Amino acid sequence: MTAPRVDRSAGLARFSFNQATSMNWPLEEAVAACADAGVPGIGLWREPVGAYGVERAARLVRAAGLTVTSLCRGGFFTADDWRAENLRAIEEAATLDCPVLVLVSGGLPAGSRDLDGARQRVADAIAELAPHATAAGVRLAIEPLHPMFCSDRCVISTLGQALDIAERFETEAVGVVVDAYHVWWDDTVHQQIARAGERIAAFQVCDWITPLPEGVLLGRGLPGEGCIDLRGLRSAVDTTGYTGPIEVEVFHGDVWARPGREVLAASVEGYLRHVL
Structure with a gap:
């Protein structure tokens, strides 16, 4: 069934430009361009923001009238300093007035084959962090990554697995990220989106392009360049009552090589044509 379109006159009201989409664009220039284009939100990454x-x-984002829609990333719970690093991430999100800290769990510990144990470690870590995040006014958002990243980047591979952990906590404290790139292939994704309901803390879109480049991490396309039914996923997310930002987040070397304003314009056009 074809998903209903949203009136394009709504335009950019929910659009957010994720900083990773133009990774080499200086923050000041990206913020200024978003403001000039009438883009209301920007998703930020800790490394360039820290620099x-x-x-x-x-101060820069506030002065431009933008909202920070998400901060990426916390997680990586196999690192020795995971607790201190995640507490810093929570503090940074609070400083940025950002309501959502995206958590990428990390892969298997070195030399381990205990996948169940690794997932339990994620749940235990979130249990330790959740009170600190709540006190800071920050919501933790568990992001599942495509199964090809399970060994080294994220042992949470499906939206269902993310919800199995999130549902142990108050809805306001721990939610989930619906990232089209990572969940589109799952034959239960619409059921899991419905299950998520108010736990959807962030919705990110890009496209799946084939053939994938050699570095699959950098294999995302701008909306409309691949095979994902982005409008169908958006409709499913909207049906839950989610009215929050929709971030365009793309990792691709060719995209990063283009001028930032050109990438922003292409992101907006892809969003309007293929997501709304």
Whole structure:
């Protein structure tokens, strides 16, 4: 069944430009271009924001009239310093007035084959972090990644697995990320989106392009360049009552090589044509 279209006159009201889509674009230029284009939100990444200065970045975004829609990323719970690093991430999100900290869980510990144990470690870590995040006004959002990343980047591979953990906590404390690139292939994804309901903390879109480049991590296309039914996923997410930002987040070397304003314009056009 074809998903219903949204009136394009709604335009960019929910659009957010994720910083990773133009990774080499200086933050000041990206923020200024978003403001010029009438884009209301921007998703930020900790590394470039840290290099710029978290408090300085917060002032920059506020002065431009933008909202930080997500901060990526916390998680990677196999690292020795995971607790301290995630507490810093929560503090940074709060400084940026960002309501959502995206968690990428990390893969298997070195030398381990205990996948169940690794997933339990994720749940235990989130249990430790959740009170701190709630006190800071930040919601933790578990992001499942495509199964090809299970060994080294994320042992949470499906939206269902993410919900199995999130549902142990208050809805306001722990939610999930619906990222089209990572969940589109799952034959239960619409059921899991319905199950998620108010736990959807972030919705991210890009496209799946084939053949994948050698570095599959950088294999995302702009909306409309691949095979994902982005409008269908958006409709499913909207049906749950989610009215929050829709971030365009693309990792691809060719996209990163293009001028930032050109990438922003292409992201907006792809969003309007293939997501709304």
